[in-house]
Amino acid sequence: MFQVFRSFSTELKFYLIMNAFFCFGGALSGVFQSVFLWKLDKTYSLLAHYSLYWSASIIISSIVCSWIARKTSPIITLRFGFLFYLFTYLIILIFHNNLQDHIMLLGGTTGLAMSLYYIGVHMAVLDLTTNEKRDSFLYIQGVLNTVGGVVAPLLAGILISQFNGMIGYYVVFIATCVFFFISFLISLKVKGSPISSKSYFWEVIKEPSREWKKMYSVMFADGIVSGVYSTFLITMITFKVAGGELNLGVFNTAAEVVSILAFMMLAKFSNPDYRIGIFAIGSVSILLGSVLLSVSPVLISLIIFAIIQPVAGNMINTSMNAMIYASIERDPDYKNRRLDYIIIREIPLGVGRIIGVIFFLTMRKYLNIDHLLPISFSIFPIVYVLMIPTLYIVWKKPGHAVAAGK
Numbered sequence: 132m133f134q135v136f137r138s139f140s141t142e143l144k145f146y147l148i149m150n151a152f153f154c155f156g157g158a159l160s161g162v163f164q165s166v167f168l169w170k171l172d173k174t175y176s177l178l179a180h181y182s183l184y185w186s187a188s189i190i191i192s193s194i195v196c197s198w199i200a201r202k203t204s205p206i207i208t209l210r211f212g213f214l215f216y217l218f219t220y221l222i223i224l225i226f227h228n229n230l231q232d233h234i235m236l237l238g239g240t241t242g243l244a245m246s247l248y249y250i251g252v253h254m255a256v257l258d259l260t261t262n263e264k265r266d267s268f269l270y271i272q273g274v275l276n277t278v279g280g281v282v283a284p285l286l287a288g289i290l291i292s293q294f295n296g297m298i299g300y301y302v303v304f305i306a307t308c309v310f311f312f313i314s315f316l317i318s319l320k321v322k323g324s325p326i327s328s329k330s331y332f333w334e335v336i337k338e339p340s341r342e343w344k345k346m347y348s349v350m351f352a353d354g355i356v357s358g359v360y361s362t363f364l365i366t367m368i369t370f371k372v373a374g375g376e377l378n379l380g381v382f383n384t385a386a387e388v389v390s391i392l393a394f395m396m397l398a399k400f401s402n403p404d405y406r407i408g409i410f411a412i413g414s415v416s417i418l419l420g421s422v423l424l425s426v427s428p429v430l431i432s433l434i435i436f437a438i439i440q441p442v443a444g445n446m447i448n449t450s451m452n453a454m455i456y457a458s459i460e461r462d463p464d465y466k467n468r469r470l471d472y473i474i475i476r477e478i479p480l481g482v483g484r485i486i487g488v489i490f491f492l493t494m495r496k497y498l499n500i501d502h503l504l505p506i507s508f509s510i511f512p513i514v515y516v517l518m519i520p521t522l523y524i525v526w527k528k529p530g531h532a533v534a535a536g537k
Contacts, residue, residue, distance in 0.1 A: 142321055146255065147275050149317040153213065154276040156310025158283035160220065160303050162383050163291060165363040166370050167223070167300050171231050175503060178363045179492050181238045186358050186484035188242020189477050196246045197474045200254070201330065205470070206323025209251025213315040215244035220304045220311075227297065246477070251323075253456075253473045258324065262403060262457050269449045273394040280387040288380020299376070331468040335475055340461035343472065345525045346454070347479045352518050353451060354483020359491045360511035365440065368424060368508050372433045382437055390441035397445060403457070406450040407522055413446030414515035421512045425505035447515060454526065487511070 168177050200208045219240045226233045256269070290306075291299030370379045397409070420439035424432045459465050459472040494507055 145317055145320040147272065149314050149321060150252075150272070151275050151278065152310050152317060153216075153314040154280060155283050156307045156314065157216075158280035158383075158387070159287045159310065160307040162284055162366050162379060163287055163300060163303060163376065164223070165366040166376065166379070167297070168230070168234075169363075169367060169370075170297075171228075174500065175363075175367070175495060176492070177231055177234060178367070179359070179488050179495065181234050181241075182358050182362045183485060183488040183492075184235050184238025185242035185245065186354075186481050186488065188239045189246045189484075190481035192243045192246045193250075193474045193477045196243075196250050197330070197332075197470055199247075200250055200470060201326060201328045204323045204325045205251045205254035206318070206321055207251075208247045209255075209323075210315060210318045212244050212246075212248025212251060213311050213318060215240060215247060217308050217311040217315075219244055220308050224301060224304055224308075227301070250470070250473060254326075254470060255323075256452075257456060257459065257469050257473075262453075262460055266397075266403065266406070266449065266453050269452060270394045270397050270445070273445060273449065274391055277387050277390045277394065281384055281391065284380040284383030284387065286380070288377040288383075291380075292375070292377040326470055327467055329467070331464075331471045332474065335462075335468050335471045339472070339475075340458055340465075342458035342461050342525055345521075346458050349451075349518055349521055349525070350455070350476060351479040351483040351486075352514050352521075354480040354485075355487035355490070356511050356514050357480075358484030358487035359507070360487075361444075364504070364508050364511065368428070368504055369433065369436075371504065372424065372428045372430070382433065386437050386441045389438055390445060393442040393445045397449065403453070406454055407519070407527055409446045410450040410454075410522060411519045413443040413450070414512070414519060417443035417447065418512040418516055422509045425509040428505065454522065458525075 165178060168181060169175065171177055196208055199211070219237060222233065222237050222240060223230060230237065287303045287306075290302050293299060294302065366379075369382050370376075373379045373382050416439050420436045420443065424436045455476065459469055462468055462472070465472070491507055495503055498506060
């Protein structure tokens with residue numbers, strides 16, 4: 132892996148280092164932000180509404196972000212993304228105890244930050260890699276981005292546990308702001324490439340690649356899970372079972388170590404032909420791990436889940452992203468249209484997130500608060516398993532396999 136890193140250009144090295152600092156800052160606060168919001172109302176409603184607002188914000192702001200990318204370059208939008216991520220934590224620090232009254236502002240700013248950042252990231256992956264090598268690149272990038280996450284959750288957990296009340300959270304959030312600003316400074320070394328100022332948005336809507344059109348339902352389903360399960364359910368159930376911030380930090384550090392090992396192993400054996408199988412194994416594994424932890428919320432179940440979740444999560448996310456990138460490349464004119472595909476992707480994904488949150492809030496209305504977390508934690512991963520047949524039809528069914536090989 133180090134030999135591969137040394138072979139990269141100077142600009143690409145700065146790109147990876149920049150993201151490593153960003154991921155370290157995000158790992159410091161990401162897990163504990165959900166706990167912080169939960170402590171403000173203890174009903175999960177605030178967490179759900181926060182997820183609802185940032186999901187809607189991504190859809191609304193993506194068109195503006197694509198316009199910025201065309202007028203400047205995708206790396207500029209990524210740079211703005213760092214600043215707006217920093218601003219989200221400043222909002223938390225400014226309003227802290229009254230944050231529930233400004234949750235729409237926090238969610239809206241977070242969605243804008245995510246839209247700006249991920250436009251730059253997705254465009255970089257498309258421009259720097261090819262379909263044949265993309266799985267390995269994604270896994271290697273995952274290793275580099277996860278290394279900082281090994282230390283960050285434990286460090287944050289120790290800091291938070293050393294202070295009374297919410298003071299520890301504020302210390303961690305300030306540290307996150309510092310790392311995001313460092314990421315912004317490093318990003319000044321990454322110039323990026325400008326793209327065509329012409330938009331092909333409606334052309335892609337009307338005439339996308341055949342695989343992309345069939346991936347809409349998959350992206351929608353992925354959004355249902357990512358809007359709730361990946362956003363805060365994992366954090367909250369591990370927090371409940373682990374019993375406190377320090378133990379949550381230990382858990383996430385252990386999970387990051389397992390994640391690094393998973394990335395390295397999967398990078399070694401990655402192959403575009405294995406994507407469906409890898410996704411299927413990850414989906415079934417994360418469902419079984421979630422059911423086990425929900426039914427038996429004890430330490431041994433948490434340990435088993437800590438081993439399963441990082442590996443299964445990497446298998447699901449990397450395979451999914453690789454298939455999405457591949458479906459974009461099926462378009463003969465994808466070089467000019469790739470940004471429009473990235474923007475349009477946020478529509479089914481964002482709608483799925485909103486539907487997922489609405490479903491969770493409906494469950495919140497009818498379920499006892501003590502039953503809500505374990506039941507929802509078991510239900511949402513089922514969606515991943517239901518996605519397997521659709522992915523098989525798109526990529527493996529005779530006739531589609533031929534198209535995939537073009």
